[in-house]
Amino acid sequence: MPATNETTLTQWRFFTEAEAETVDAICARIFPSSDGKPGARETKVITYIDRTTANEEEALRRCYRDGVEALNALTSELYGQRFAELTDERQDEVLERVEASTATESTGAPEGPEDEGLLATFFALVWEHTIQGMFCDPQYGGNHEALGWQLVGFPGAQWGYDAEQMRPGFDSKTIPIKTLEDLRRELRRADA
């Protein structure tokens, strides 16, 4: 399939197109790509989250649905735009505000407006899923082409390491990255 058609042909398993746009915009602020190195977008974190959420329990799915709605309601009120339409700087300001409400919640102080508690939980959930989507095995839909592992120098699913590789200071980026599918293929080949 030509890459240019990918976005339009995507069939989300859980998200609506509008929800995917909002969540994708959050993920891109957690792991941005403006430095030219892979971030949440290049590793397809949104695909990981969509697939994961499709199989999750109702409470988690509702947190995504309600969280997206509450975030867009907040940005509409503040700036008259949906979250995804804001500039990067504005998006960061909003997320900082949302994260600050987490801090209030965890100190046990009286909770703010109901939406703030929901947004704090929602952002914490998206953060968890973004980290997972960046560094999961690619079989889960994220860490596309192992770009997340490449970014941090993690060689992925290995059978093991030898004494030379275990020397202090060894450059792990010289070890070819493997995925679980690579391991499966190796075993199939060995069996054949």
Added chain:
Amino acid sequence: MPETAEAVVVGLGASGGIIAEQLTRAGIRVLALDKGPVHTSEEFTFKQDEVKYYSRGSLVPQLATDPVTWRPDETSTARLLPWAAGVRGNSEPLHLPPSIGPGGGTLHWGGASWRHRDADFHMKSLIEERFGPDALEEDSTMVDWPIGYDDLEPYYDRVEWELGVSGRAGNVKGAPDPEGNPYESPRERGFPMPPLRTAPADDRFKAACQSLGYRPFQQPAAVASTDYKSLKGCEYCGFCHGFLCHVNAKQSSRITSVEAALQTGNLEIRSNSRVFRLDRDPSGRRITGVSYFDPDGNVHQVQSNLVVVACYALENSRLLLASGINANGQVGQNFMTHSFGWCSLVLPEFSNPFMAPLVAASVVDDLNCDGVPDNDEGVLWGSVLTSIPGDLQPIEAAHNLPPGMRRWGQGFKDWFSENYRRLMGIHNQVPSFPSKKYYCDLDPVVKDKFGQPALRITHDWSEHDLAALKYFEKVKRAIAEEMGATQFWSEPTPPAYHLSTHEVGTHRMGENPADSVVDIYGESHECKGLYVVGGGQFPTLSGYNPTQTLQALAYLSADHILDKV
């Protein structure tokens, strides 16, 4: 007609596996019931999967199926474990009860394999002699062990040689070896395998500790360094603690004891079978069998006059309480756990923390047990200090960032990309002391889907826990500085979680039936033929990890059942 069995073992983990093997080898036909699944060889082979095993905690029981509640004190209302409940779930699976299914906790464990020191069996006497009779708090329920190191030495030896432990001995029959642990109590012989190759950053840790005057040595590991019996030599893949082992290097009762028991032809395993009641005769003084739910929720009964309950300190206690076996009120009392002190370092060179098992590392034992120096900070008992140079995958690493740093955005991305490959950890664990304030009982409200009551934990960190965590934080910081770390930080202390997979003490062993639950062989004082085994038997917790001691106790229980002691 209910089914009958010569012996029933509930839970095939570290203890249950050993006892099942010893009984079946002696010709006893054993029916084993385990509430977890049998993990397939496919799962073992392709375990290099952090999302499955870390993020989703697929080896451990989940709160939805196995609810546990916690409250800090009696005035609070217990809630489902707040550090693991909610839509975000648990970012650290080992803050829940340990893994289930044949293998039990030895599926997930890191393989830290320690003998207690002689001093650990006399903690109370040693603390009172040194710090005075009022050193322990008023509510303390601490007692010395009814057995000592010498009683367990032959059983420690069996764990090391029958199951397989790698390491270097420091004290064989009183002869010191400077390469081994200078503080260990005398042993009859060394280990059957040499130590593992260490993870990359360990050299730096060891050198720093030596220059500070400590005597580091490589920790004993239940991970094979060479092929040994049913174990294969480790390949250092780095997916170890929390993961299954793809080469069977990590000692797990699933591949040692359970496999050997199956080969006798005398073991039948029923997985996904959840025992919910221990059945007794009308007097209540003798076990008659167990009742369990099959995977479809149907109730079954098995009659037997020998039942071994080996499903962890927490579930053991829950099962006794749910069965009404608690005449003296001692079941669930004396809850103890480790308060973990994790700290992280960034090193100037690549440490590649994703290589090697968690335990392919050095430790400092100078400050453990009664070796903790005189101090004005109220620290009565010490802890082992462990280098953690390996077994760290990126998702877990992203959950432990320097405090004050924003956890997202370009700054976070830069920091993590630059430093993931330079991380390493230093760890210590403070044993909590038993107290009237800390215990488990049945939750009056929360039940599982079968209508069985959840376990409720009442526990908070004591002043001693806090003092010891603070003391060891300074020690770790000094080591990190000596190592040339460019950054050093500690996880928040005390920990927000109160489960460490090192819970012990809740069915204490003792000679007096009035103030303990089982005898030194693990047999219930109240109900004959019922053995309740595992870390729940411990009168006190050590600064060391508990597994090898509970494995030694399992061999002792088996010998008693077979009339050898």
